[in-house]
Amino acid sequence: MLLGEKLRYLRDIEGSLRGLNRPLTQLDVVRAIRRELHRTLSQSYLSQVENGSRHLTHATRRLLAQFFKVHPGYLVDDPEGYHSELVSDLRTTEGQLDVWLLQASERFAADRDVREALVKLARHDDTRGCLLLVGTILDTPGLAERLLGALRPELARQPTGGSREERTPS
Numbered sequence: 001m002l003l004g005e006k007l008r009y010l011r012d013i014e015g016s017l018r019g020l021n022r023p024l025t026q027l028d029v030v031r032a033i034r035r036e037l038h039r040t041l042s043q044s045y046l047s048q049v050e051n052g053s054r055h056l057t058h059a060t061r062r063l064l065a066q067f068f069k070v071h072p073g074y075l076v077d078d079p080e081g082y083h084s085e086l087v088s089d090l091r092t093t094e095g096q097l098d099v100w101l102l103q104a105s106e107r108f109a110a111d112r113d114v115r116e117a118l119v120k121l122a123r124h125d126d127t128r129g130c131l132l133l134v135g136t137i138l139d140t141p142g143l144a145e146r147l148l149g150a151l152r153p154e155l156a157r158q159p160t161g162g163s164r165e166e167r168t169p170s
Contacts, residue, residue, distance in 0.1 A: 010070065011029060032067065039063055056075060
């Protein structure tokens with residue numbers, strides 16, 4: 001994972017931990033650091049670090065690590081081929097799903113609806129149950145379209161008459 005991805009992930013988690021039900025913005029982070037740690041950091045510098053056009057100074061790495069309560073060594077790009085997932089039988093399915101969904105949400109930053117849906121799913125107390133529910137809904141022909149039309153009419157599409165595999169031309 002690149003440093004920018006880690007910072008966006010930490011802003012997301014911190015927003016959740018602070019009960020905001022949304023990621024902290026870069027400006028939120030800057031203001032909170034000023035208020036809580038009595039230090040300054042510019043939003044433009046943070047933005048440049050997140051998009052990879054600037055490197056963190058040692059002092060800023062320590063400051064961000066203190067704010068996000070992570071080890072300063074976490075705030076670097078991971079080496080190519082490095083996997084951050086813990087390989088352990090002790091991790092729960094729920095925890096694995098939550099981490100996977102939050103990481104996946106970063107890949108859909110351009111599609112706000114998909115990103116927010118993935119984050120909401122990860123934050124739900126029963127992520128596994130929600131995924132199983134979606135599977136069950138999709139097993140019932142037309143139900144997903146009807147539910148979407150009833151709950152989010154602005155997103156509803158005309159029924160396509162089948163699964164993706166059935167709609168794919170040969």
